[in-house]
Amino acid sequence: MDVSASVALATPRPRRGVALLPLGLALLAAAMLAGVLLGPARVTASGLFAALLDALGLAELPVEHARDAAVLGVVRAPRVLLGALIGSGLGAAGAAMQGLFRNPLADPGLIGVSAGAALAAVAAIVFGGSLFGATAGLVGLWMLPLAAFAGGLGATLLMARLGTVGGVTSVATLLLAGVAVNALAGALTGLLIFMADDRQVRDITFWTLGSLAGARWAQVPVVLLLVGIPSLMLCALARPFNALLLGEAEAFHLGTRVESVKRFAIVLAAIAVAAGVAFTGLIGFVGLVVPHLVRLGFGSDHRLVLPGAALLGGALLVLADLLARSLAAPAELPVGVVTALLGAPFFLWLLRRRAAGGAG
Amino acid sequence: MIAAEGLTIRAGRRRLLCGVTLQLLPGEVLAVVGPNGAGKSTLLRALSGELRPDAGAVMFEGQDLASWSPAALARRRAVVSQHVALAFPMVAAEVVALGRLPWHGTPAAAQDEAAVAEALSAAGVLRLAGQPHGTLSGGERQRVQVARALAQLHGAPGPAALLLDEPTASLDVKHGAALLALLRRLARQGLAVLVVLHDLNEAAFVADRVAVLADSRLVMFGTPQEVLRPALLGDVYGIPFRATGGVLAPAFAG
Amino acid sequence: MITRRMVLPAVAVAPLALARRARGATPTRIVSVGGAVTEAVFALGAGSHVVAVDLTSRFPAPVRDLPQIGYMRALAPEGLISLHPDLLLLSADSGPPQTIEVLRAAGAPLRIIPEEPSGPGAARKILAVAEALHLDGRPVADAVLADWVALDAPIAALPPVRALFTLSAARGAPLVAGRKTQADAMLRACGAANVAQGFEGYRPLSAEAAAQLAPEAVVMMSHALEETGGIDALLAIPALAVTPVARTRRVLAADGSYVLGFGPRAAHARRDLALLLHPGAALPPLPARSWT
Secondary structure (H helix, E strand, C coil), X not given: CCHHHHHHHHCCCCHHHCCHHHHHXXXXXXXXXXXXXXXXXXXXXXXXXXXXXXXXCCCCCCHHHHHHHHHHHHHHHHHHHHHHHHHHHHHHHHHHHHHHHCCCCCCHHHHCHHHHHHHHHHHHHHXXXXXXXXXXXXXXXXXHHHHHHHHHHHHHHHHHHHCEECXXXXXXXXXXHHHHHHHHHHHHHHHHHHHCCHHHHHHXXXXXXXXXXXXXXXXXXXXXXXXXXHHHHHHCCHHHHHHHCCCHHHHHHCCCCHHHHHHHHHHHHHHHHHHHHHXXXXXXXHHHHHXXXXXXXXXXXXXXXXXXXXHHHHHHHHHHHHHHHHHCCCCCCCHHHHHHHHHHHHHHHHHHHHHHCCCC | CEEEEXXXXXXXXXXXXXXXXXXXXXXXXXXXXXXCCCCHHHHHHHHHCCCCCCEEEEXXXXXXXXXXXXXXXXXXXXXXXXXXXXXXXXXXXXXXXXXXXXXXXXXXXXXXXXXXHHHHHHCCCHHHCCCEHHHCCHHHHHHHHHHHHHHHHCCCCCCCEEEEECCCCCCCHHHHHHHHHHHHHHHHCCCEEEEECCCHHHHHHHCCEEEEEECCEEEEEECHHHHCCHHHHHHHHCCCEXXXXXXXXXXXXC | CCCHHHHHHHHHHHHHHHCCCCCCCCCCCEXXXXXXXXXXXXXCCCHHHEEEECCCCCCCHHHHHCCECCCCCCCCXXXXXXXXXXXXXXXXXXXXXHXXXXXXXXXXXEEEECCCCCHHHHHHHHHXXXXXXXXXXXXXXXXXXXXXXXXXXXXXXXXXXXXXXXXXXXXXXXXXXXXXXXXXHHHHHCCXXXXXXXXXXEEECCHHHHHHHCCCEEEEEHHHHHHHCHHHHHHHCHHHHCCCHHHHCCEEEECHHHHHCCCCCHHHHHHHHHHHHCCCCCCCCXXXXXXX
């Protein structure tokens, strides 16, 4: 066997991983391009060309292409950008939580963010009342996302506080606190659903299935700030997460400030997921499985797993959204349903293949 | 190198360590022995900086251990724990490469590959480099951890310390002896080695000095000849000992 | 890259292109969302211009063959635009608001039709739809209102029936209409007293509460009654077995979109339901209308 190859593979950057980041970037770019170009509202090549010229300020938009430009620029572009950012956030946060909890079944739901966001969103739907009609004003447009974001972050901070004793955040206590916070939020959500009327219950159901249909340009800077930046910061924590692969004590022995890393990672993941969920509703599967897909293909080095999960998560959500708006057109499938339908069988296939090929 | 002064550690109301004073010197192997629950692992964790003393102090190179930044400390001190379970699969060389994490951002990071290769070969696991960690035996994993610790200390800017918690526990006689020989060799090269051991004969074989813990206290500290005497050990372990042909063993009835 | 430059001109110009119709001409590609809104379009004679409807649009029969845009609270912006509509008629109950905002930003030709559970509200709904269609809505609206008003005095003279409106009873506890529901408004308009006044919206009803409310009649969606397994199965549910209904066996099946729509058929639905609640009552016959 080739020893020097194995050594090179371990330091400073695994060789098989070199391909991952360009590959992931290319995949994300391709998914985004497809997301903008394809969909139930057909856009002609000349319409695309005209819209591009207009976007670049090179030519006035001819009136006959105004619809194409609106579909590309108003409906699809913010939707694809939001999907890429939010998918990246879910992927990176999922990888971070799995690394932090050293558990392949961990996902952002574990730190209470989904349950907290859902509770607040349901409260907004039930108590927001008339603000959610078709005539909702600015308050109605931002109330639900704001509530969901605050609820998700609040639940996580509450849980982190409960899980920290004497300045030390114990993962085991954190997990139990998470179970308690999730159960409490779930119970309160149930109480609100009991109070909700039939229409609100259906609103709640659709919210929990996720959708990018409400994506608007006004949301892009918010998501860039609250999802994009925390995701990048999580990727910058790759080395401490690598140290945690050995265990918390070993990570400390390797010079990691374990407590700071834990708290920092939990807050960053909570911000990224809560902000994403705030605009789309719950989107399952991406945070749980995308990191595994990266690991199965490229190993456990977080320098690859974190950015890889971000890129793949973004690509997956953009593609899932493309399918969500195309498959049932002119209606739309909930995107959370598509991510699960798309990813779960693929994941199972990978697992089976790995099992057949011997332990990894 | 590392000096404990009246080191006391409590867990709630229970005292895990009480007033321990000892020094670990560069170039020596210091073995820590004692009955189960005597506080051996606690001592190792306190000397590594993982536990803060409730009373007394631990000095590293004449400076309070707490004043060392984790990264600077990690470049001078490595720890091999009893059991390491990986969160996600890696090959052995990747595990060893994790030892280079504290060097990230320093000029010495340029020697990462050399450090990993050297450590793999010094710990005798070069042929395992490409093996998935999950397929290694307990002994092989232990040696991979030693290699990881050596990679971590490679290029240390001054005397370095290696602390090991019962590294021979899962090794057979041959591999155990090989590991102890490796520790001796490392000490000869100037490393300060502290090793928690269960087997008194291993301690006698490898150590320059032996520290005996009993009931949270340091009861003896000296050369193996001074410390590992049947009469003293009998008091510590509460059963009679005898030395037969240079081997220390409990004197069982019958 | 996509810049603001691309968006702003598109927003500014798009309405002209999307609403590709001369001022005053009836739109020819209508997407209608909301059962009563769709009924109004058909009542006004513009049904042949409807290209797609939502799930709640079930009447008149031809709408069932039209392309479906899905549930009205989960609208798909691109799906709607892909239909090339020159008019998007949305019930005020449509949503979510974010999606409607996207449609607005994309310059889709939106019209929001107010929802108001009353006879005059039905007339106003028809007028709003007619205005969006550039049609004269007064003949239809006036007829609906006249039919509605003709029932006011005769129904007011009837003794109020203690009634309960049940959406479903699938899980054992009947889902019952409280205050501020279309069902509450319709029961009231039909000479019934909705006994469930302690809450707003729909709530599952416990057996104790039901015994306390003591309804004499239960109005239920006909398909839900079938799902429950008919009158006997419904009255076997503890929450209803303890009420006077178990004795009177007055379980009245009604078509949900008919009695709760408050569209062009509002007056006829009112008369039908009032007769169910007050069998044999002398209510004036309503003229047959083309839209009923």
